[in-house]
Amino acid sequence: MASNEKFNFAQSVAEALADSQLRANFRFATDTLIQRRGTVFASPEETNFLRDVGSSMKKDVLANLPDLLERFEAKCIKNGIVVHWAETAKDANEIILSILNEKSAKKVVKGKSMASEEIHLNAYLEEHDKEVVETDFGEFIIQLCNEPPSHIIVPAVHKNRKQIAEVLAEHVEGMEYTEDVDIMLENVRNTLREHFKTADAGISGVNFGIVETGSLCLVENEGNGRMCTTVPPLHIALMGIEKLIENVEDIPAIYRLLCGSATGQRITTYFNMISGPRKKDERDGPKEVHLVLLDNGRSRIMNDPQLGDVLKCIRCGTCLNHCPVFTRIGGHAYGSTYPGPIGEILVPQLEGLNPKGAIATASSLCDACSEACPVRIPIPEIIRRMRDESYGHGDPNSVAGYGYKKNCVESMVWRGWKWSQTSPFMNKVMLKGLALFGKWIPVVGPLKSWMSVRSKPTFGKNSLKDLVKKEGVRHE
Amino acid sequence: MSSSAESRERILSRLYNAQQYGRDAYVPQKKVWTIRNRPKEKNITEFMERMGAVRTEVYRTKGTEWVAELQKLVEERGQKTLLHAPSTPTGKVLAEKWKKKSPCKLVTWKDSIEEFKDDLFACDGAVTGCIGGIAESAAVILWPTEEEPRLMSIVPPLHVVVVEADKIYTSFQDAIKKLKWNTSMPTNALLISGPSKTADIELILQFGVHGPTDLVVFITE
Known part of the structure; x- marks a missing residue:
């Protein structure tokens, strides 16, 4: 995916905005998802209480993360799960490849996992001669056209029915163009069933890891996750280290928050808790379960008390739906695994501010995301922090690419502005200066692009301050 | 590639360090x-x-009446x-009451999945x-066993579940408490709330993607 190519955010935004079909698809999808969320979270009081529960639960986990990880690891090992630790994306890919090689596994069926997108697992495995089949319906479609997901929850949402029909007709053997969704499903179901049956290994993500019992929880509607984790003889689960939940009794609240926020369901079709490989006498399930714990920059994020909040995220994608910018430009424009508001604060931290810091500019700071966030991540505050970090205001050690946007002219302009706002004399000089010479400000640089869609402001003879002094304030 | 053990040390040490903020925060x-x-x-x-x-098709039945109803339905x-x-108790009742001349034959799971895979994928239900x-979130709780393996509830296109009326809990929370979930977690525990579904095409809800296209629940007392 575009991560390693030259990333030009302004250009991808312009392209996305020019595609009216894409905009229509996203607008429809985000509106629908917001409305569905509303049906589950109808009562503001209850919803806010539940969000408090979720937020405090995840804060608690982060505050004790290393202890919990050690407990979780011990429990998993006791359950017979083989635990691996991966510091980087590269480590994780190599670990997974070596497990597959050890078992001479060629064909892998995969459940939807954002962590695997983050490390570009498919591309890596395919380079090493493995056959990887995405089995989530949406993921299956975008794998066919070699595209990354455009939404955390509904990965193929940028395509409408006709576009999907074309993709299927082109790639699925024996299938003709049809807009009948039932026929499309039937065909894909049969194709994928064959893959489930013959796969050597299944790879999945993990929604929650329960520390108390050493269980891996998978939340899904389609059943492909259950297939991937039960039919093949080998199951490899990939999980970010922050995805822990301490106790089983914490699950109902966080599970409801996830379903409600993601798809507007009270409960998904399947909630799948896996606590180990097939035991003696059991007749199905994988003979081996491997868990790869992925750091990939997360432990560094934990170092900063403000930035650490981003790790509360449960990947429900509701901030995407609520974001007016995402709705208009869609997921691909962000050029990142995680698009939308959560991407704006997570990706620059994972991949560095240069060039990914640019996506933090795609926000009007309207607060819609943080008002919907089920675990109350103060997203706009962290977006502003990303912007500050880009200009070298913040903590030089916390995010890579610190201060990459810093430039002389801009610093001088702001210093001048500060001076004019803190010294009464300079303030007067500025106001007088603008009143007299403002109309001659040259139309170049940012002012030029700003004026391409607006008219140039004219400065009044008297400043507001002068007018107030002269006329007083009328309280009406 | 750095070894998993080294990675583990480095990740944990960074996290313990970071806790200077975490613990005090x-x-x-x-x-x-x-x-x-x-x-x-x-x-109920x-x-x-x-x-x-x-x-999900839900029927309320008395005693072993559900077998006859199921027979009619299939x-x-x-x-x-x-x-x-x-x-299992459910399977036993089913086998006893099932009319032998029914066009629908009862089959049993033989051996392990490796041997039974083809037959399993060919089963109708x-x-x-x-x-x-669970009432509040509307789901049945399955803890698959040796007798009733995990794939029984996902591979065949029809899944029939028999639930005792007395075991319908108000909430997931209550079920966790009553079943002592935290101390008796099985290899695989499941909540199932309906037939398999997707909304990946234009967010239109479609049933029967990978798992069962139909879920039938009999409540018995």
């Missing part, structure tokens, strides 16, 4: 989501209503085979018991 007291338990009849009504809303739909586990239901 203000962590609000954990709030808990509780739901008051309701009487049995209310639970809510269970039926909410399960029905996600296209014959109407032209099912040929029905997987069951005769060693499966009948399992379950250890309970």
